[in-house]
Amino acid sequence: MKKIALVFALALALSFGLASCGGAPKEDFTPNFAGTWELIQVEGGDNSLSQDDFVMLKDLGMSCTLNLAEDGTYTFDMFGDVSSDAWEAVAADTATLTMSGQSVNVTLANDTLTLEQGGDEKLIFAKAGAPAAAESSAASSEEAAAEDEAAASSAA
Numbered sequence: 001m002k003k004i005a006l007v008f009a010l011a012l013a014l015s016f017g018l019a020s021c022g023g024a025p026k027e028d029f030t031p032n033f034a035g036t037w038e039l040i041q042v043e044g045g046d047n048s049l050s051q052d053d054f055v056m057l058k059d060l061g062m063s064c065t066l067n068l069a070e071d072g073t074y075t076f077d078m079f080g081d082v083s084s085d086a087w088e089a090v091a092a093d094t095a096t097l098t099m100s101g102q103s104v105n106v107t108l109a110n111d112t113l114t115l116e117q118g119g120d121e122k123l124i125f126a127k128a129g130a131p132a133a134a135e136s137s138a139a140s141s142e143e144a145a146a147e148d149e150a151a152a153s154s155a156a
Contacts, residue, residue, distance in 0.1 A: 029089035030070060033106075037113050037125035039064035039078075044121040066113070066125055068095070 038058075042049040057063065057079075067075045068087055074097060075084045085098040093108045097115070106115045113125040 029092050029095075030072075032092055032108060033068050033087075033089050033095045033113070034070045035068060036128040037066040037068070038128050039066070039123055040112075040126045041124040042121065043124065047121065065128065066115075 038054075040051050040054050054064075062079050064078045065076075067077075069075075072086055072088060073084060074087045075082060076099075083099070087095055087097045089095045095106050095108070097104045097106060104115060104117070106113050108114075111126065111130055113127075115123040115125070117123065
């Protein structure tokens with residue numbers, strides 16, 4: 001009888017030990033990143049482009065977007081050249097995209113998503129319709145209107 005009680009006690013202890021190995025459920029950070037992001041700036045290297053440059057390109061019908069779907073897939077449309085693969089949110093401020101078979105980290109800070117390429121070039125995205133993208137567009141429109149006004153004044 002003592003052996004049966006001992007076996008039962010060991011089985012019970014083992015089941016509690018195995019149950020605790022699973023740990024807490026992994027937090028899902030996907031909502032932090034999911035959605036459509038517009039490229040608003042490129043920094044570094046010889047290819048630096050400002051927010052105003054991207055507003056001008058968008059006005060010409062050229063855009064660059066990164067769509068991160070809830071299902072873990074993404075579509076990257078760079079001026080009509082479209083690629084897609086998988087992505088995963090690994091922390092509240094970090095996601096990993098698979099690009100050309102390599103993992104590329106993107107960081108989320110101040111409502112912008114930054115993708116670093118080769119260490120010296122950064123692609124900076126704002127959520128489509130977000131204030132960062134809208135402010136850049138409004139500022140560019142105001143500057144263009146002021147330039148038009150100045151040109152009209154000097155022509156008169």
